[in-house]
Amino acid sequence: MRPLRRSCGAAVLAFGVLSGPAAALERLEFRTPGAAEDVADALRAASLLVSSELDGQTDAQDLFAAARAEYAALLGALYAKGHYSGVITIRVDGREAASIAPLDAPGRIDVIEVTVEPGPAFRLSQAEVAPLAPGTALPPGFAAGQPALSGVVRDAAAAGVSGWRDRGHAKARVAGQDVTANHRDATLAARIALEPGPRLRFGPLTVEGAERMEVRRVVKIAGLPEGEVFSPQELERAANRLRRTGVFRSVAMTEGDVLSPDLVPITAAIVEELPRRYSFGAEIASQDGLSLTGYWLHRNLLGGAERLRVDGEITNIGAQNSGVDYTLGVTLDRPATLTPDTTLGFAAEIGRLDEEDYVADVATIGVNLTHYFSDTLTGRLGIGYEYANGRDRVSDFLFRNVSIPIGVNWDRRNDKTNATEGFYLDAEVKPFFGLGTTGTGARTKIDARGYLGLGAADRVVLAGRLQLGLITGSALLDTPRDDLFYSGGGGTVRGQPYQSLGVNVARGALSPKIGATHFIGTQLEARAMVTDRIGVVGFFDAGRVDLDGFFGTGGDWHSGAGLGLRYDTGFGPIRLDVAAPVSGTTGDGVQIYVGLGQAF
Missing domain, CATH: 3.10.20 (Ubiquitin-like (UB roll))
Structure with missing residues (x-):
C-alpha cells in the first residue's frame, strides 16, 4: 500500500447533510475516483463513516474514532477486491485523520472528506x-x-x-x-x-458447564468415538447431537493439547437452558372457529436430557358445522437410547372429537424410536394401542386396534417457518391390527412440499404442496373414523369448510357422510414481499376424496382460492388469508384464516 497522500477526486458522492446542534456533522463526502461500480459499492458498504452517518451519529468523539478506524476498513475492502495499490485519504475539517493525535481529538466536526483511489486490479x-x-x-x-x-x-x-x-x-x-x-x-x-502434524485419534471427552445435566449422559449423547481417527465431521455431529436435545443454550467443542502417544482430548463447553418452558397459540377461521393450543415442557426431567411435554388443544370453538374438540397429550423422550442418534419416546393422548358426522371419545398410548440419519433425514418406528368409542348418525361404534407406524421425514427447507428454498417430505405407513369388530389394514400418508425463491433476496417465492392418503385392507365401515380422510379447511382446501368433503354411504334408509379411504390434495402459493416485513400471497387449493381408488367413479373434487397478507415478526410470519370456493358444492361464501407461520 502506498503512503497516504492528500488527493482530490473528480467524482463526489454526498451522503446527505445533517443539520442540528453545533456539534453535528454538516457533511460527509465519499469519493471513489476511477473505481469500478462493484468496488465503489464494496467500499461504501465497508465504510464506518457512511454507517455512522446513516445511523445519525453526531458525537465528535465517535466520528473521530470512526475516521481513524476507517483506513483499516477500507483497506480490507480494497484487498478483498484485489486492489493492493490503493490510496486512502480521510480529512476531518481539512486535516488528515491519521495525523491527528488521539489526545488532540476535535471537539467539533463539520466536514469529513473520504477519497479512495483503488489503483489497478491485481x-x-x-x-x-x-x-x-x-x-x-x-x-x-x-x-x-x-x-x-x-x-x-x-x-x-x-x-x-x-x-x-x-x-x-x-x-x-x-x-x-x-x-x-x-x-x-x-x-x-x-x-x-x-x-500437517501427526495423524491423531479422539481422546477422552471432558465436559465443562454441566449444572443439572449428568456428565455421563452428556458424554453418552455426544457419542464421540473415543479411540477412532480424528474427524472434524464427527466432532460437529457430536455437537449437533447435544444441541438437538434442546437442553443447551450453547455447545462448543474444542481440541486440547495432544496426549501421548496420538490422542487429542476434546472439551465440550456447554451452557444449559432454563429447564422449563411453556407456549400458547391461537388460530381462527370464520367457518372452522377458534383453535387454542398450548404446551408445558421440561427439557431435563431426570438429569439425562429426558424431555417431558404436556400438550393441550381445544379446536373448532364456534365452528358452524361441528362441535368442540378436546385433546390432552403427554410425551416423554429420552435421547441416546440404543445409539447416540436414536431417541426413545413414550406418548399418550386422550380426547373427545365432535365432528360433523360423528362424536367419539378417543385414546392412544404407544412407544416409538426416532433415528437421526443426518441433520435433515430422520426415520421413526413405533407401536401403539388406539381406542375410539362413539356414535355416528346411524349407530354406535367401538374401534380398538394395535398399530405399528413406520415413517420417514426429509426436511431440506432453509427455514422451517418461512421457507424460500428447498423441500420437505414426510411419509408414513401405519399397519393396524383390529380387535373385535375393527378391521385390519394399513393407512398411508404422504406430505410433500417444495419452495423456489425468485429475484433478489428471494423476494418472490413459489410454494407447492401435495398430500396423498390411502387406506388399504380394511373395509370403510370397519376403519376407525379418525383414520379416514376428509377435505376442506386451512390444512387442505382454504375457502371450503373444515372437513366438508367426504363420501356418502347408504346405510338403511339413510345416506350419511363419512370420511373416505383415498385422498389427494394440492396447495399452490405465490408469495411476494412488499416491504421487509409485509408480504402478500395468492393461492389456489384443491382436494379430492374417493372410496375405490384415486379418481374413482364415486369420488368428488372441490377447490378454493384467495389472497393473503403476511407480517414477518422475526420468529415467524403472522398469517391472514381470505378465501372463497372455486368449484364443488361443499362451500358458499368467504372464509377467513388467521394464524402464525405460513400455511405450509
Missing part, C-alpha cells in the same frame, strides 16, 4: 499451497492469472488445513506464508506452507 502470478493432503480441492479462483482477491487466498489456506484435518491431522496449521505484491506488474505472488 492478478495472481503464483498460487501455491503445500503440502496438500490427497484429494484436497482448492478454490477455483486460486490459480495464476486469476484476480488476486484476498478472500480467495485465505480460503485456499483454510482449504489446505481442512484437507489435512479431514484425514485425521487435527493440529494441521499454516506454518508460513509469503504474499508479495508487485506494484509494477500489478501481480500478487501467494505461497502458503502447511504443517
